[in-house]
Amino acid sequence: MRSYLEFEKPVADLEGQIQELRTLAEKGEAVDVQDEIAKLEAKAAQALNDLYQKLTPWQKTQVARHPDRPHFTDYVAALIEDFTPLAGDRAFGEDAAIVGGFGRFRGQPVCVMGHEKGSDTASRLKHNFGMAKPEGYRKAVRLMETAERFGLPVISLVDTAGAYPGIGAEERGQAEAIARSTDACLGLGVPNVSVIIGEGGSGGAIAIAATNRVYMLEHSIYSVISPEGAASILWRDSARAQDAATGMKITAQDLLKFKVIDGIVGEPVGGAHRESEKVIAAAGDVVAQALADLGEMTSDQLRDARHDKFLAIGRGL
Structure with missing residues (x-):
């Protein structure tokens, strides 16, 4: 239903x-x-x-959070052949909020990773609603280092409200883990491409989205903090989330204008959940084109282009 x-x-x-x-x-x-x-x-x-x-920014936020929206595992099932997931950070344990591994994308070996929110109560609890703990980001670093060792491009699919803010996560070094994952993204000598498929929340998103190319689905959002969190800080009233969403410029259209992202993947009328297969295929086409464009660049060129891209954000506006 x-x-x-x-x-x-x-x-x-x-x-x-x-x-x-x-x-x-x-x-x-x-x-x-x-x-x-x-x-x-x-x-x-x-x-x-x-x-x-x-649609207003707040309505787009609701669409981005729609429970029936296609998740990471749906994209992997449709786009990645022979997917082999890897688990654990080799330091503390496994974090199911970030899923990652290796497979073939349209015949090309790749590393693919992303946030998984879950699609029902049991899976949402298992994946902690897509909110990763430090071990999730340390696993992401392990995956990226392995990908670079074998010269494989990295694809990141982002869908998280943010990194998990619990006491245990902070005790295990949440901020440091996010910083190291972001640094690993920026320092990769292989092409990396990310797509915001739902929510791109705060450092929890940028940790795997500091990539050569960043794309967003038409009705996804990407922000430094959730609208509710911003409203709580600015007005001490989370009920003003709608005002915060409007002022924060979190939509794909705004972020393309500010050159935070490189392109928008269209969605059918009614959102990605109404025609999931079509949206997943369109995202795959965008990723394939980006990897083809980046494929001829050397490791130094990829790093320089990535650094220049992020340093240029906000300049000249």
Whole structure:
């Protein structure tokens, strides 16, 4: 059963009516309802299109967090052949919030890693809602170092509200682990490409997204802090998250304008969760093109281009 966001209520009502008519027709309790269904479908499609033509930053935040949005494991299943995950940081333990390993992307051996939020209660608890602890970022460093040793490009898929803020994580060096992972990204001598597929939250995102090319799905968000967190700090009122989302410039469209990202992957009307296969394929096309463009560069050129890219953010605005 499809779940709807609060602002999608007009569409939910129309699609509910369509389903009721179909149920009545199947039971033989209604005749000649096809014309009415067609009219309602057209009306629902138009209502959805109208809504998504003018989404606010807060509404985009809700879309980015939609529980049915395709997750890391969905992208891996569709894009990566012979995926072999690696576990553990060789220092403390395994962190399921970041999943990573090696496989073939359109015939090319690659390292792929990313945040996994989980798709139901059990998997969300297992993956800690995509909020990694220090061992997750240390695992990411291990993966990147292995990829460089074998000359393999790195693909990162980002979807996290942020790094886990618990006491245990801080005691084990959360800030240091994030910093080392970010440094590992910046220092790689192989091409690396990242795609923000949902939420790109704070250092938890940048730790694996300090890459040669950074892309965002059309309705994803990328920010230094969540809108709720910003509202709590600025106004001591998390209920003002909508105001914070508007002022923080967290949408793909704003961030492309500020040259924080390199491109936007389009989504169907209604968000990535309505046509997951199409969105995943489009993201794969963008990554493939980026890897092809970067493939001819030397290790020094890749590092220099990456450093220049991040140093240039915000200049000349």
